[in-house]
Amino acid sequence: MITVQLNRADFEYDIHSLVKAFFPAEDVLVGVGEQPAKEEISFHIVTNYREDSIEIMVMPEDESSERVSHTVRVDFSDRKETKNRLKQAYYQLLRMYTKKDLPWGTLTGIRPVKIPVAFLEEGKSENEIRDFMKQTYFVSEEKIGLSIEVAKRERALLEKLDYENGYSLYVGIPFCPSTCLYCSFTSFPLSVWNGRVDAYLDALEKEIDFTAEHFAGKRLNSIYIGGGTPTTLTPKQLKRLTGMLRAGFDFSDCLEFTVEAGRPDSITREKLAVLRGEGISRISINPQTMNDKTLEIIGRRHTAQQTIESFYLARELGFDNINMDVIVGLPGETLSDVEATMQKLAELGPDNLTVHSLALKRAARLKMQWDAYQNMTYENTDQTICLTADYAGQMGMVPYYLYRQKNMAGNFENVGYAKTGKEGIYNILIMEEVQTIVACGAGSISKRVYPDGRIKRCENVKDVASFIERIDEMIERKRKLLVD
Numbered sequence: 122m123i124t125v126q127l128n129r130a131d132f133e134y135d136i137h138s139l140v141k142a143f144f145p146a147e148d149v150l151v152g153v154g155e156q157p158a159k160e161e162i163s164f165h166i167v168t169n170y171r172e173d174s175i176e177i178m179v180m181p182e183d184e185s186s187e188r189v190s191h192t193v194r195v196d197f198s199d200r201k202e203t204k205n206r207l208k209q210a211y212y213q214l215l216r217m218y219t220k221k222d223l224p225w226g227t228l229t230g231i232r233p234v235k236i237p238v239a240f241l242e243e244g245k246s247e248n249e250i251r252d253f254m255k256q257t258y259f260v261s262e263e264k265i266g267l268s269i270e271v272a273k274r275e276r277a278l279l280e281k282l283d284y285e286n287g288y289s290l291y292v293g294i295p296f297c298p299s300t301c302l303y304c305s306f307t308s309f310p311l312s313v314w315n316g317r318v319d320a321y322l323d324a325l326e327k328e329i330d331f332t333a334e335h336f337a338g339k340r341l342n343s344i345y346i347g348g349g350t351p352t353t354l355t356p357k358q359l360k361r362l363t364g365m366l367r368a369g370f371d372f373s374d375c376l377e378f379t380v381e382a383g384r385p386d387s388i389t390r391e392k393l394a395v396l397r398g399e400g401i402s403r404i405s406i407n408p409q410t411m412n413d414k415t416l417e418i419i420g421r422r423h424t425a426q427q428t429i430e431s432f433y434l435a436r437e438l439g440f441d442n443i444n445m446d447v448i449v450g451l452p453g454e455t456l457s458d459v460e461a462t463m464q465k466l467a468e469l470g471p472d473n474l475t476v477h478s479l480a481l482k483r484a485a486r487l488k489m490q491w492d493a494y495q496n497m498t499y500e501n502t503d504q505t506i507c508l509t510a511d512y513a514g515q516m517g518m519v520p521y522y523l524y525r526q527k528n529m530a531g532n533f534e535n536v537g538y539a540k541t542g543k544e545g546i547y548n549i550l551i552m553e554e555v556q557t558i559v560a561c562g563a564g565s566i567s568k569r570v571y572p573d574g575r576i577k578r579c580e581n582v583k584d585v586a587s588f589i590e591r592i593d594e595m596i597e598r599k600r601k602l603l604v605d
Contacts, residue, residue, distance in 0.1 A: 125151040125166045132207055136168070138229035138527065139208055143215045145528045164218075173197075175207055179214050189214055205257055212259055223532050224503070226259030231525045232552055233264075233534075237272035263503075267536075271523045275549050278521065281376060282546070282556055285572070287340040289550055290332070290370070292325070292362070293562030294351040295585060298386050298422055311353045314585060321563070321585055322358060324592040326365050328561045331596045333369030335603055340374040342556070345547040351380055352387040356395045363399040372400075377546045379403040379444075385431040386423035390438070397438050403545065406431050406471075407446035411462040415451050425465065432469050442543050445471040449509060450479035450501030450531060459505055463512040473539035474518060475548075476509045480526040501531035513538035524552045559599070563588035569602050577602055 123144055125136055130153050137151045147163060165180040178190040193210040195203045208227040216222060225233060240250045247269055254260045254268070296311045296318065311318075344366065354362065372378075380396055382388050382404045396404065408428040410416060416423065435443055445466055449459055466474065478501055513520075518538035522545070525534045537548050550556050554576055560567045564583040570576055579602040581595050582588050588595065 122148045122150060122161050123164060123166070124162050125149070125168060127151070127153050128169045129153060131170060132204060135204055135208060135229070136211065139211050139227060140166070140215065141528060142223055142225075142229055142532050143219055143221070145532070170197075175203075175210065177210055177214055179218055189217060209257075209259070222259075222261070224261045224264050225525065225532065225534070226254075226261070228258045228260060228525075229527070231527075232554075233260075233525060234268050234272050234275065234523050235553065237269045238276060238553070241272055241276060264534075267520060267534075268523065271520050271536075274519065274521045274544075275553065278544055278546060278549060279553070279555060282342050282550075283340045283374070284556055284570075287342045287374065288336060288557040288559060289343040289345070289547060290341060290366075291547075291551075291558055291560040291562075291565055292329070292344070292346045292366070293348060293560065293565040293581075294346065294354060294362075295321075295349040295563045295583075296353040297348065297350045298353060298384055317585065317589070318354065318358060320589050322361060324589045325362075325562055327592050328596055328599070329365050329369055331599065332559050332561060335599075336370075336559070341370050341372065342374060343377040343547045343550065344370075344375060344379065345551075346380045348381060348383065350383040350387050352382045352384070352392050354392075356389070356391040359392055359395045360399070363395070363401070367399065377402055379405070379545065379547060381405045381407075382431070382435075383407050384421070384423060385427040386421075388431040388434070390434060393435055393438050393440070397440065403442040403444065403543075404435060404440055405444040405446065406435060407444075408462070408466075409446060409448045410451055410454065410458070411465040412454065412458050415454055415458065418452055429465070429469065432471070442472045444473040444475060444545060445469070446475045446477060447509070448477045448479050449505050450529075455500055456502070456505055456508065460508060463509060467512055467516055470516060472543040473537065473545060474513055474516070475535065475537045476506075476513070477535045478506075478526075478529040478531060478533040480529045501529075501533060503531075503533075506531070506533050510536070510538075516540075522549045522552060559603070567599060567602060 123140060125140060127133065133151045137149055140149045140151070167178045167180065169176045173196070174192050174194050176190065176192045178188055180188055191210050191214050193206050195206050197203055212227045236254060237250045240253070250269055251265050254265045255262070296314055298311060346362070352359070378401050380401050383406070385406060385408065388406070406428065408425065409419065409421065411425040411428065413424050416425070432443065447462055447466070517540050520536050521539050522537040523534055537545060539545070550558060554568060554570060557570045558568050560581070563581055563585050565581050567579045568576055579598050581598070582591060
């Protein structure tokens with residue numbers, strides 16, 4: 122355990138995030154007051170807020186070693202600048218202590234592309250953006266270049282959207298064949314909930330009907346059916362769901378309709394035929410890895426061969442915009458395992474590819490059952506990230522969206538790559554928060570974006586039974602969010 126002791130409560134979240142970025146496998150405790158027993162502590166950091174300065178001291182585990190300290194002058198009336206200078210000081214001390222740099226420097230938020238996007242909109246040059254990100258946040262040259270490239274591509278893609286009168290729609294199907302080891306999303310095993318799926322669709326239909334009525338006359342720009350795994354629904358249930366949307370919404374301005382087929386063990390010819398017949402323009406078939414041994418470890422009840430068969434079946438039925446997801450840093454996987462996965466995907470030739478760095482999420486089984494998995498290797502290096510980027514390039518893809526998560530293996534990022542014209546618009550919208558997204562279904566979160574940039578959120582309950590029983594309350598929550 123790493124402990125950070127403060128003389129008063131301030132900037133705890135920022136300190137915790139940065140220390141955790143350097144030590145993703147360690148528990149980090151930040152606060153004022155009593156500390157754990159000394160034998161539980163790897164090392165200790167003391168932070169003292171003075172009148173016009175902040176003193177930080179790193180106390181090594183070995184008492185005979187020299188303490189490392191740093192004092193930074195600050196003006197506490199400017200919280201943004203104070204936070205930046207505090208994180209800079211922490212970063213420099215931890216870099217000295219660990220002898221390593223973080224690719225994203227002091228940036229711990231999930232949307233680093235917002236920085237270059239804002240600067241580009243202000244008319245700043247690429248050199249100005251580079252200087253700012255390097256001097257303020259210590260971001261590496263490689264990641265600065267990636268963020269600028271993605272920012273420029275995002276801006277061009279989002280020009281197609283109507284921010285004033287447009288919106289996007291998310292529909293959540295919270296059922297899965299099984300729960301993956303790393304997953305923290307709202308999902309429920311279909312084997313347990315199979316008898317209540319139709320009741321869930323009944324409730325969902327009420328929420329969709331309300332949304333369609335409220336947004337009549339507005340422009341629907343994109344639809345994303347996610348989960349969970351939407352293709353756990355039967356062909357009849359999928360037909361019913363897509364029928365609800367077709368009956369309620371005007372698709373004239375819809376640029377993209379995505380269904381996350383996700384798990385190959387949930388895909389059948391009949392289900393894909395329904396989706397194709399309903400005009401779905403984009404689907405995801407997500408292997409995560411093409412290594413059968415790893416698939417078994419992470420709880421995916423399918424093989425790499427099933428992924429291949431599902432992909433070719435989708436192509437046979439006419440799908441020409443297929444996304445595939447992979448995760449690097451999975452337990453036990455080496456660089457050669459990742460390369461084997463990328464080689465197989467290159468043979469398939471998907472239209473877009475999302476490369477995720479494994480994140481140790483608090484609600485995932487991997488985190489909750491850490492004792493059972495902590496002795497496995499979790500390899501994610503700059504070499505791994507470069508390998509996936511090279512393969513994406515060989516497949517004719519370029520990066521078009523990027524986001525980060527806390528406790529990511531190697532402290533890297535998730536990147537979406539796509540061939541020209543095959544980008545996932547919804548993926549950009551959910552990250553950049555520039556358009557209202559109305560979300561229906563258990564565990565979904567609606568975001569209303571106001572003209573002045575303010576954002577208000579509205580959450581649905583996660584539990585399926587509660588969602589069914591409290592659907593009128595969920596609709597009322599939306600009404601309060603959407604109606605001035």
